[in-house]
Amino acid sequence: MSEAAVRRKPRSAPAGATSLRVVKVGGRAQEDPLLVERIVAAWQAAPGTLCIVHGGAAEIDRLQRALGATPRFVGGRRVTSAEDIDTVRMALSGAANKRLVAAFNAAGVPAVGVSGEDAAMLRAARFDSELGQVGRPRSVRPDLVRLLLGAGYLPVIAPLAAPPDGESGALNVNGDDAAAAIAEALGATELFFVTDVPGVKRDGATLSQLDAADAAALLASGVAEGGMAVKVASALGALAAGTARVRIGGSEAIADPTLGTTLTLHGEES
Numbered sequence: 610m611s612e613a614a615v616r617r618k619p620r621s622a623p624a625g626a627t628s629l630r631v632v633k634v635g636g637r638a639q640e641d642p643l644l645v646e647r648i649v650a651a652w653q654a655a656p657g658t659l660c661i662v663h664g665g666a667a668e669i670d671r672l673q674r675a676l677g678a679t680p681r682f683v684g685g686r687r688v689t690s691a692e693d694i695d696t697v698r699m700a701l702s703g704a705a706n707k708r709l710v711a712a713f714n715a716a717g718v719p720a721v722g723v724s725g726e727d728a729a730m731l732r733a734a735r736f737d738s739e740l741g742q743v744g745r746p747r748s749v750r751p752d753l754v755r756l757l758l759g760a761g762y763l764p765v766i767a768p769l770a771a772p773p774d775g776e777s778g779a780l781n782v783n784g785d786d787a788a789a790a791i792a793e794a795l796g797a798t799e800l801f802f803v804t805d806v807p808g809v810k811r812d813g814a815t816l817s818q819l820d821a822a823d824a825a826a827l828l829a830s831g832v833a834e835g836g837m838a839v840k841v842a843s844a845l846g847a848l849a850a851g852t853a854r855v856r857i858g859g860s861e862a863i864a865d866p867t868l869g870t871t872l873t874l875h876g877e878e879s
Contacts, residue, residue: 628798629658629758633788635836636666637805638860639705644803645712647863652718654864657758661720661765662791664784665705672700685839689742689781697781701767702726710765720763725770726779728753731787733770733780744770744780746787749794766791785843793850800847801869802840802857808870809833809841809857819872821848841872848874 630651638644652659669687670680673696681688689697706722713720725731730753733744757764768787770780785802792800808815809824811832819827824841827833833841837857844855856862858869 629660629795630799630801631660631662631788631792631795631797632801632803632863633662633784634664634709634803635784635805636664636668636705638803639663639665639709640667641805641860644860645709645716647860649713649716649718651863652763657761659763660754660758660791660795660797661709661763662768662784662788663701663705663709663765664768665701668705669697669700672696672704682835683739685835685837686736686740686743686783687781688740691742691778694742694779694781698724698769698779702769706765706767713763713765718763719761720765721757722765722767723753723757724767725782725787729771730754730766731768731770731782731790732773733782734773735780742778742780744772744782746770746782746790747773749790751791751794754791754795783839783843785840786846789843789847789850789852792847792852796851798853800844800852800855801863802844802855803860803863804837804840804857805859806837807859807862807868809837816870817867819870821845821872821874824872844872848872 673680676696678693702724710720710722728750730750731746732748734747736743736745754764768782768784770782772778772780788800809819824845828838828841840857847855855872856869862868
């Protein structure tokens with residue numbers, strides 16, 4: 610993270626504007642029986658202010674094993690071969706996305722499921738050769754999301770991406786990375802990672818607040834590891850890009866801003 614990025618002032622909503630939250634729902638968090646109810650309540654309290662990005666690790670694992678493949682991860686990111694990409698599409702853009710969309714619609718919230726591939730909304734570059742068909746977000750075209758929000762629909766986004774210009778196929782993007790990039794492009798005032806744990810922990814205790822320096826130290830020391838390390842790293846990127854606040858916590862924190870771990874650039878709410 611550059612010194613210039615660290616000095617950047619977090620954005621806040623313009624006067625009279627409604628804050629927009631990007632909510633990333635992890636695969637295990639989707640098994641929470643209260644998740645949909647809590648997102649629906651947040652949408653009904655402030656329609657047009659939420660954008661959902663979802664993962665689906667368990668869904669992909671099940672499908673890979675059913676097809677005779679073994680899931681592999683490096684640094685919390687899934688290794689995705691050229692043969693795996695259609696499996697990832699089926700699990701994310703298919704089963705996981707449509708299950709969430711159906712649940713929201715059944716609860717009275719008009720949800721529309723899309724993939725980052727649609728309209729090349731999310732474009733990525735290959736992460737590295739070890740991970741295969743895995744992408745790191747490079748650009749976001751937020752027009753489609755804004756169009757859906759403006760028409761009263763809840764966008765539900767699967768984290769697949771179009772490859773660089775001139776290439777065909779798709780890239781698997783970690784959902785946390787995708788959510789951070791989308792939050793930046795939309796000018797979101799909060800990025801919230803919904804997980805199956807109450808927040809970032811140190812020595813067994815959940816931390817209520819972290820500034821960027823403390824979060825970076827957790828990464829460097831290895832206290833934040835695996836999937837949590839990816840979330841913390843994505844949070845740091847979002848803060849550096851101007852998102853005012855990132856939170857990590859369980860679904861109960863969707864409606865309660867005092868719950869979970871709140872990460873801000875300099876340890877103060879903007």
